[in-house]
Amino acid sequence: MPTIPSAAAPGSHGDGTRRLGLDATTVLPYAGSRASRRTRGLRAWMMTAPVDIAALLAPLLVTHQYWRGTLVMAGLTVAFFAAGGLYHARRHVSILDELPSLCGRLLASAAVVAMIAAVRHESAEYVLGFTRGVGMSAGLVVVGRAITREIAAVARKRRWVEHNAIIIGSGQTSVELARLLRRYPQYGLRFVGCVDSPSRQAPPAHPLIGGLHELEQLVTMVECDVLIVADPDCPEPLLMEVLRRPANANCDLWAVPRLWGSRSHGDHIGAIPIVKVGDTTLSGPRWALKRASDVAFAVVALVVLSPVLLLCAIAVFVDGGRGIFFRQERIGRHGEPFNMVKFRSMRPVNEHESQTNWSIAHDQRLRPIGRFLRRTSLDELPQLWNILRGDMSVVGPRPERPYFVEKFSAEYPNYAMRHRVPVGLTGLAQVSGLRGDTPISDRARFDNYYIENWSLWLDAKVLLRTVAEVFRGGGR
Template sequence: MVKQQHQLFVTLLALVDAVVVSVACLAAWGVRLAVVEGGKRVGWDEWIRGPLFIFAIPIVLVVMQMFGLYRPRRDRSLWPEQGAIIRMSVTAMAALVVALWAVGNAAVTSGVESPTIEVLGHDLDGGRVQLGTLAVLLPVFLGVHRALFRTVLREIRRRGFNLRHVAIIGVGRLGQITMRTLTRNGWTGINVAYFVSHHGSTHRKECQGKPVLGGLDELDEILSENRVDAVYLALPNAKAAALPGILQQLQRYAVDVRIVPDVHPRFVPQSMVVSELDGMPILSYRECPSAGLGGFSKRLLDIVGSALGLIVFSPLFLVIAVLVRMSSPGPVIFKQRRVSLGGKTFKIYKFRTMHQMRDEQRELLHGVDATEAWTRRGDPRITRIGRWLRRTSLDELPQLLNVLKGQMSLVGPRPERPELIARFREDWRGYMLRQHVKAGMTGWAQVNGLRGDTSLRKRLQYDLFYVRHWSVWFDLRILWLTLFRGFVHRNAH
């Protein structure tokens, strides 16, 4: 029943997608008329002919199918679909341009009138405007439509409609976690109908408020008499040897099968990636969160942001350089080895904020360890201008050069010295997960007040939260918060 509903759902969704593509084409044609052709009045046949519906709609729908945008997404979040829509739009627009060029070129060669000539032939400027506008509007319109569609569908499922009934095989810790997770996410519309024990037989009658209908020895009888749409296999590692036999049994039933790996929740990253190599499934436990298109977007943001920052702050660079030079003897820029993505070391740049000291001068410092991890309030090594630079975080501005060179990012966990990382990796479990992203000028910990001599445990918690939840939008949010919270803070000294 659910599979029949899904086919109807996909058909309706494709029809709505076609309407949305048509609206985007009409809007792009309207922009062309307004910008290039002075807003001249045209008949309805011209509106239909101009946007080239005959090419855009089938190409977009086929590419959407290729990108998996018509697969069931009941238990997936909205954001992966939005990313797929953007990638699909780029591919579809490239295919559309190639198709229009091929048909238009053939029409010009044969002397046949063709609407594609208007787009890519005689009126090249107008064609660029139309296609450029469509390239922008297509992902926006489809993204908004799909987000609204999913939101409405989720609300319908929360109210008890369009449910998908499932069984869970496994009544142990993993089976109970699976039950609680499915129940907590009611927007999926997944209803657990019953449990099957992972033992051969059982006297247990209930688990997490749901009936236990028997054990693995009775699996065939249970599935025959109690039909479900899907089965979740939540077997403990001790029962892993039974998995092939269970999968073979399930092949005799028209049910979808989901396998929940027995991995402790504390060690599960925000998004595990399942891939395949020559038929062998691979579960990626640790993977750089900013790889692929996300990594490209982050690097683009870093290049644009750091270049603009260097231009905007160049007068301030000059003023600070003069003040640092006047404050005490020594270089303007302080360089130090730090660690970034993948454990690679680099030289970080800062405006010098401390006196340069010889060994005999260090001996005169009372109560100050010149090799300690962080400076403390009232540290006598800090110059007067250096104290102001640290309080306002302006000493960090030269790191825009590190960002432009690709050694750092605008946003990420703050980089530490190699000797400190060697110590922290032993003392703090999970510390090295910070190295899965580039070190940053600002970060989630910093905009939440964790700067300077503050709790390392709390900073690590915020850094790991950033790594697990990274997105370009999260970076933009942190940059925005940095404008209000990141420059001046009471813990900066």
């Protein structure tokens, strides 16, 4: 692999300071890895999860007597492993580092299933036989993990599997990280360069391939998969804004802890501890889980609430005649427009008013039926169809019209970041009291918090609070 140019390399002055603007001669020599292009879509769980499942189901090859317990044990163990981060990527690959966590979670899932078996069968012989199968599964899981870790280590050392990495920072820590990544291929990362804020007062300790504001362009140029944050010379709000941009948010994000005593759970590059930063967007298995829950919720809700939907449609028809549905263009995931469906509560004068009128909560044209539908949020129920189509999600940032998206994106830097996920029927900002004439900056902050801390339980909490708001009459 080529070495890093000296301080007088292209893209830098002889005094060690860097010219603004991208310098392809500094970047491109590090971006031509065939292995990186071939393996950039690979994820850590793709090898370990199938091996774990096969090991947990292995007792079924010996006997089918305990097949129910074996299946429950397998599902519970995989869930415990996922919750404990055992399917996350690790830079320092060692079965010894994982062994305590593996054994603890295997023991916990085995104890749960054994207690259920004891209650159901009340037979010591049955429980003992099942326990022998559990012991076999546990042993095979540990052996399987050891083998997969060894295969991964060999593949990295021979550069069969590697991912392009950019280091954010230009201090001594970033210099040491760059040296370690070039010297030790077993970390599976191919160093392509450093970026930092161009406002650094002291000369950088390392030649830069670009400024922090150019990171998104560089990520695309070098097909970067991993970003490592190490002593960047910029304010944290600026760094977070850059990392939330779409191209950057698709990269795995690692960071060197700044405070002494910060624990990295055993992961490190050389002797430098690193921590995996939670995803700043929804993708992969997390996105599949959210989408599956959305579809299930929409189907059940449409069936259960069909009498309510019919009554609302009849009421709207009686109140205002034909045209019971109101369709309006809104902006969804990745800024894509879609037609959102609602029950009509009033008729706008023209399309311009429909697109640019901020609130109609106190509009005199609202008839009693329309006012009731809005106050109880029943006018939003047809959006269940949008959820089923994939235009929306059950929980997410509330959709807004193109005119206001453009306006707010220009006024509030973090507003556009809320479109990393599908818009929602309800959202964290709304159940937190941010609806109507409330600060847009606060709404965007709550929406981005939701995206970066998503879980099924968070969705459940938002739904429960939404139901409480509806019964309290907290609609618009």
